[in-house]
Amino acid sequence: MSEPVALKLTAKDFKSDQEVRWCPGCGDYAILAAVQQFMPELNIPRENIVFVSGIGCSSRFPYYMNTYGMHSIHGRAPAIATGLSVSRPDLSVWVVTGDGDALSIGGNHLIHALRRNVNLKILLFNNRIYGLTKGQYSPTSEVGKITKSTPVGSADAPFNPLSLALGAEATFVGRTIDSDRKHLQSVLRAAAEHQGSAFVEIYQNCNIFNDGAFETLKEPATRDDFLIRLEHGQPITFGKDGQFCVVHPPGGFGLEVRETAATPAEEIVVHDATVNDPAYAFALSRLPGLDLRNTPIGVFRNVDRPSYDGVVQEQVATAKAKVSDTPEQQLAALLATGDTWTIN
């Protein structure tokens, strides 16, 4: 196969003529800029890229991408994108969604898209709040969240989006942060290379209704001690001086954080995103505490499984390969199937 022709696109090529209308200071700007800058790397013609979104602040995203795009209805983007992707395997289909859109009203479609392993790249902007409807708590808000709709604190426990995706056996699961462009693009790159569903949670700051939700992960003073930067094939250590590490205590189900100095090197877990059993990535997803301490970012899981689109298209191709008649001839034969009789 010859090398594909370099398209020489730039970030500018992916900017649409529409004025971007998020609130000044919104984390969505940084994500948009990072995605636009990353897109040329794919070397896919703009016309073969489609962004599908639901409803919410993040879902305005397609309007700002100079590709094909659909701003659909609340929660349904994974379903709509599934129909598009299955019927058009030649396209690169991206879903942009938020914590309310994907995990509340659209929870069902999300888990089924992941279970089917539809060839979609799903970017979930998680700001842990409803922004477009002006500040109600979301399914990722912490318990006791005080908002307009929960004046004395929310009573329900939040979803951990990655745990949920892993429960649905998503084949690619990652997490990144709006403000870390380099890291964000590295996760997008891995997601784009993945065949099947790629689920990427992006921590995104809503400076109006939930400002500073992820501040400890961004502040130079705290971030290194709070963040676990996952790297495939590397022992999981973190902290300013690498003073923390992740181990799998014998007898336990999950992973735990220890002090590196007091841990024999062979006990430190070496990150392997290709472990087939989702339990490992699930254990990673359970590490963060309520204060976001021990938050892993990067690619948690990246395994191979046939994509739904691929299997469906293969079934169609197999059926088509068996026939040599024209469609009209086949149709005439189909109509006359079964017991027929002729009247002269």
Place this chain on the structure above:
Amino acid sequence: MTKQIRQLDRVVIRFAGDSGDGMQLTGDRFTSETAQLGNDISTLPNFPAEIRAPAGTLPGVSSFQVHFADYDILTPGDAPNVLVAMNPAALKANLADLPRGADIIVNTDEFTRRNLAKVGYASSPLDDDSLAGYVVHPVALTSMTVGALAEQEVSKKDAERAKNMFALGLLSWMYSRPYESTLRFLERKFAARPELVAANVAAFKAGWNFGETTEDFAVRYEVKPAKMQSGTYRNITGNAALSLGLVAAGVRSGLPVFLGAYPITPASDILHELSKHKKFGVITMQAEDEIAAVGAALGASYGGSLGVTTTSGPGVALKSETISLAVALELPLVIVDVQRAGPSTGMPTKTEQADLNLALYGRHGEAPVAVIAPKSPSDCFHAAIEAARIALTYRTPVILLSDNYIASGSEPWLLPDVASLPDLRVEFASEPNGSDGTFLPYLRDPETLARPWAVPGTPGLEHRIGGLEKADKTGDISYDPANHDFMVRTRAARIETIPVPDIEVEDPDGDARLLVLGWGSTYGPIGAACRGLRQRGLSVAQAHLRHLAPMPANLGEVLRSYDRVVIPEMNLGQLAHVIRARYLVDAIGYNQVRGLPFTAAELETMLEEVLKNV
């Protein structure tokens, strides 16, 4: 013994038994044999929603009615001339529908004290005079079947299960049906188990021979072939015809068909059928729910497929928001609603026409769509193609309202010549349409008011669409008051100006003053009632609506040219309401919601009453 042969012009037979007795299969086979003979046919299955309701109980009774004649018929028949009752429950559940003098063939083996008690018979109706008004043929169906299979290598259970073939053999003999197709069918069905082929064939032949030898059946009947248009026919149900219509729409448009569906009675058979036709490029997706089913179909339409979703009323309710999105996106989408009795779960296996309001109005905002309804099982084929034609040409959702009566019922279908089917080819947008080289996704075709269908993958036409209101031509987000008013009116005009054929009136006497207007599956019973009246010298005109949105341009004129308009519907007057509001015509509704189709007789009686005051 030579048996007397009597000629009949028409017969209605109802096979009834426990839902595990194979009555649907028996009825299907009898229908197929009858079709081979060239009679006109109409069938009506009637079964409980439970897959296996408790054996021997009234809720567990399943039946299949077949009407065949030497002339063209319009309905499965009001009342059976013959009832085959496989157990006491089947007798009790169906007796009230039988006219006096009808033949009843009963399986006496099942008339045990226990089975009689299950359905509240204190004593066997076979032993008292409660069936005196009927011609009862007591037949020990089960034990004779088991006896006939004594030499076969099958279990007693399998032998007993073959009793439906004994019954079919007997009825096939009684009505002089050709049985070769049934023997071929049994060979196919039990190909993996030759001993069952042998057993079922033996049971069938035993039933046939029993008829020939027993003195209880002194007469054999014949129904001559009907005079039908020449050509090749097959017997087909509405759901099968609809499925083939969708395949045909794919072939004639050159587009892949994408069906998103969630299993629901009575529409699931369309999903089953279409899933077999992958070689036509048909993709079927069993979605996680009704909303995903229509969402995936819309996504496929966006990508250049013919997006279709099939469901029943509860599913349409769930799809409502996505249909509204399709209205805003102005993309083709076919939504098939095989109506069943509602509200809520209602009676899933029973028919009704009560989703007309839902189809016409069941969306938020001003969200008009096209609505059409087939009038008979075979018409579902052509209605599906028409729905696809409107969806593709005018870039709009189209709701097709079938119902359980025609979806499960069957009739002979004159196979169409493929080349004569409508040409549904569409042109995707391929280059910018704006004066300055830009692409305007909402610049309309002045004739059809359709916007360009620019599918992803087309260079230079990258654009964004969505549910937010769009500016005319550019499709950019717009909150401009005048623009919204313009777009709402344009979307209404888009549907209202779709050209649909004029409604035709059937008034052979030419002097009728009463018009009966119907829509959808009531065509058969209304037609049969009108024929009955005309045979008695009364004049009545019949008109039937296929297009419910938009309505034919001549409808108002037609309605106003009659002194009286009667609208029979299996709902509480939904079309009548529209007609009264739209045309200021004082239409009279005739409504029933029993989960069953109208009988021709009840409509005839009703219309005769109306005629007295015209």
